[in-house]
Amino acid sequence: LAKTTQPISMDSYEGQEVNITCSHNNIATNDYITWYQQFPSQGPRFIIQGYKTKVTNEVASLFIPADRKSSTLSLPRVSLSDTAVYYCLVGVSNYQLIWGAGTKLIIKP
Amino acid sequence: GAGVSQSPSNKVTEKGKDVELRCDPISGHTALYWYRQSLGQGLEFLIYFQGNSAPDKSGLPSDRFSAERTGGSVSTLTIQRTQQEDSAVYLCASSFVSRGLNTEAFFGQGTRLTVV
Numbered sequence: 001l002a003k004t005t006q007p008i009s010m011d012s013y014e015g016q017e018v019n020i021t022c023s024h025n026n027i028a029t030n031d032y033i034t035w036y037q038q039f040p041s042q043g044p045r046f047i048i049q050g051y052k053t054k055v056t057n058e059v060a061s062l063f064i065p066a067d068r069k070s071s072t073l074s075l076p077r078v079s080l081s082d083t084a085v086y087y088c089l090v091g092v093s094n095y096q097l098i099w100g101a102g103t104k105l106i107i108k109p
Numbered sequence: 110g111a112g113v114s115q116s117p118s119n120k121v122t123e124k125g126k127d128v129e130l131r132c133d134p135i136s137g138h139t140a141l142y143w144y145r146q147s148l149g150q151g152l153e154f155l156i157y158f159q160g161n162s163a164p165d166k167s168g169l170p171s172d173r174f175s176a177e178r179t180g181g182s183v184s185t186l187t188i189q190r191t192q193q194e195d196s197a198v199y200l201c202a203s204s205f206v207s208r209g210l211n212t213e214a215f216f217g218q219g220t221r222l223t224v225v
Binding site: 032034041042043044045046049087091092093094095097099100101102 | 157
């Protein structure tokens with residue numbers, strides 16, 4: 001089961017683009033990369049998922065290099081409401097995902 | 110319902126008592142997951158249901174923990190003889206399963222269990 005490494009915390013300011021990078025050196029061929037967001041006192045919420053190259057949705061973009069040993073979640077023009085913990089997960093099946101402590105993102109005005 | 114519903118939202122119990130936590134998944138979701146989250150930590154996997162069967166119970170921390178799912182819908186997580194170390198937020202999630210691949214998991218708000 002692949003494990004991930006991501007920064008414990010990050011700060012940024014409203015209106016900036018935020019990039020959170022995750023390392024997953026042991027990613028397997030069939031593994032997908034998934035990011036979740038969690039606000040205090042709430043369950044995690046799915047943000048984006050990808051296998052290779054670039055994926056974009058209305059919330060974020062996910063950049064995955066050719067070797068797939070890392071990935072970068074990009075949040076464009078963040079606001080105060082983006083303050084949350086962001087989890088990077090790698091695996092095939094949801095029940096096999098290993099949840100680390102995530103990255104605590106703090107957005108300042 | 111529109112989302113995953115968990116009850117109760119908060120539970121305070123005395124050490125040694127049994128507790129039951131309930132999860133009502135999104136209608137039609139065949140997969141259901143239970144997790145535990147301690148303060149400031151990531152999620153700890155407990156058990157996974159596909160329909161009414163539990164292919165993976167490997168995360169249950171001890172034989173005091175058990176879970177069942179009936180009718181491919183509602184699930185209950187039971188903790189017997191609760192201990193203080195059981196205090197945590199218990200999260201339930203559900204999803205479709207497509208050939209075993211990850212699909213978006215939808216989480217409930219969790220049950221905050223405090224054992225005193």
